[in-house]
Amino acid sequence: VSGRLSVVGLGPGGEGLRTPLASKRLAEATDLVGYGPYLDQVGVLPAEPRRHASDNRQESARARVAIELACRGGRVAVVSSGDPGVFAMATAVVEELHRGLEERGEGGDGGAERWASIELEIIPGVTAATAAAALVGAPLGHDFCVISLSDVLKPWEVVEGRLSAAAGADFVLALYNPISSQRPWQLGRALDLIGAHRRASTPVAVVKDVGRPAEWAEVVSLDSVPVEKIDMRTVLLVGSSTTRAFVSPVGRVWMYTPRRYP
């Protein structure tokens, strides 16, 4: 029995930004595995697959479920929002397969056979940073860093060190997972750290629910980021020293980082 395990990126929201290859894999799947809201985002499929929804933060368990299903011959699609390789399920799946391989020599459950019986593929998607950037212009037009502010899986000191290094070297910063009920103060601290290297007027794009019906984007200055409006479904794009913002004649604020660096 040979199964297929596809880790599929849905892109940021609606079907307009979901790649044909992702849609094809979803349509071919016998099983969909993923965080509940992402499975809902998939929508109705012609040959409705079995749906295995799980809670957030259950990435490893979810990866094991998907591997088991593929080992039994399923065509399994592990569903991620955005790009599955950016703070999403691709890592968890590859990690679990590697763990299975390594455990084999220690009386494990046959990692090598699993790998050998599964065709693994990762289907990339449009990630939130570039989808958010597109809504406000071209803030990522120059070198940039992508940082998750979550300290659930890494020490907060590592986050701080990276923020300071990236801000000091004048990268544009894309901040994922900026805030949650368990992590209320980290975003404010992150903005303070960045502020040590940037003018208060530095443009910042705050983009929520990108690609979804509730989509909302605003360009503000670094000293007036509306922290109270920000949640886990928000991405922040903090400009570099050269990033500019301006208002179009129809009143829309645009933001871009020039291609030329002085």
Added chain:
Amino acid sequence: VSGRLSVVGLGPGGEGLRTPLASKRLAEATDLVGYGPYLDQVGVLPAEPRRHASDNRQESARARVAIELACRGGRVAVVSSGDPGVFAMATAVVEELHRGLEERGEGGDGGAERWASIELEIIPGVTAATAAAALVGAPLGHDFCVISLSDVLKPWEVVEGRLSAAAGADFVLALYNPISSQRPWQLGRALDLIGAHRRASTPVAVVKDVGRPAEWAEVVSLDSVPVEKIDMRTVLLVGSSTTRAFVSPVGRVWMYTPRRYP
């Protein structure tokens, strides 16, 4: 007359990774503007638009042509490979429109009227870094930086400063535009700078022509990057201190950066 100016990301290569929204805008266009090879990549369209091909490095001139066509009421698609906001045409277009606005007060050619008469939109795409990552596993599973090694528009010292800062803070690095005939030594120097902060065995993915027929990917170690095989259509993904590589039972090398940071 009201025109539309869509800056469209084709994604990394074939139609499987081109979003439906991008395809729709191409199909609706009266005019396509872009670098010749990217226009070729678009393929045949139902209502064949006029194609305005230009050489590489003509971004500003190309943006002006596109704006002019939209001002005359065209439905113009400016075509970029990958995501148009990542080292591509979105910045050039927004820059040119901003320039037009600013020149207005100085006897310029009516920037405000241009903006007011054009509907501008950026259609994001799958960028090369995440498409390349998907081919080899999940190297971008943790914080990462995206850096262009081209020093055509920025001083090389800025590139060096950013490489050292990103490597020092243990980011994964995605390197775009790694080498060209005019820039033969920069990649070697960049790898040396990164090597000051990383083990020689650090996994590096070298991915060329991602999503195209000639697609080629290899995972090597930092001290054995095949510089002679690398060109402008190559992306390099250099692991952090935690990035791991392993060989699957069917002989494929996979690379990932664990979600958990020690």
